[in-house]
Amino acid sequence: MKKPRVIITQEDIAKKVDELAAEIRKDYRGKNPLLIGILKGSFVFLADLVRAMNIPAEIDFVRLASYGSGTESSGKIKLVKDIETPIKDRHVLVVEDIVDRGLTVRFLLDYLSFRKPASLKLCTLFNKPSKRKVEVPIDYVGFTVPDAFVVGYGLDLDEKFRYLPDLCILEEQK
Numbered sequence: 001m002k003k004p005r006v007i008i009t010q011e012d013i014a015k016k017v018d019e020l021a022a023e024i025r026k027d028y029r030g031k032n033p034l035l036i037g038i039l040k041g042s043f044v045f046l047a048d049l050v051r052a053m054n055i056p057a058e059i060d061f062v063r064l065a066s067y068g069s070g071t072e073s074s075g076k077i078k079l080v081k082d083i084e085t086p087i088k089d090r091h092v093l094v095v096e097d098i099v100d101r102g103l104t105v106r107f108l109l110d111y112l113s114f115r116k117p118a119s120l121k122l123c124t125l126f127n128k129p130s131k132r133k134v135e136v137p138i139d140y141v142g143f144t145v146p147d148a149f150v151v152g153y154g155l156d157l158d159e160k161f162r163y164l165p166d167l168c169i170l171e172e173q174k
């Protein structure tokens, strides 16, 4: 049995989300940005971020999946659900929960840039640079996390633990 241990509290997450939102608000005021969340993991972060930003913005989602389950997956990414909003000439901000190897966001940024948005940036709450496979430019980043599998605040292990309000590491229960 694995048991979650808190590494970043919900209070610290909330503070960081406010800081990111303030920065994003400054950069996007008057631009009616389109925030594209990557399902499922980013749904909690996106919900908090867009309310903290408190400027007119639109929301859409994609769902990407890499084959496999558990804490390791193959490198193949597939688009399971596309956006429904035309993005040509829009200011697009991709909102992700965690960038790990970088494959997921690299795939999405390439896919979206093909549709000629006015601008395309990436915001991730958590960054795990230790296993990066492909380079991705991250415009807004919350926390750098250690090389461990983390859950909570939307992040899961096989669909479990998304509901946890804090960011946790899973440890073997003694």
Ligand code: IMP
Pocket (backbone or CB within 6 Å): 038, 041, 096, 097, 098, 099, 100, 101, 102, 103, 104, 105, 128, 148, 149, 150, 151, 155, 156, 157
């Ligand atoms: P990447 O393509 O390796 O960057 O994988 C990013 C995706 O894998 C994220 O959108 C998460 O869904 C998932 N992921 C990567 N690391 C973790 C983790 O530590 N906990 C939960 N999900 C993770």
Ligand code: MG
Pocket (backbone or CB within 6 Å): 038, 039, 040, 041, 042, 097, 098
């Ligand atoms: Mg994800």
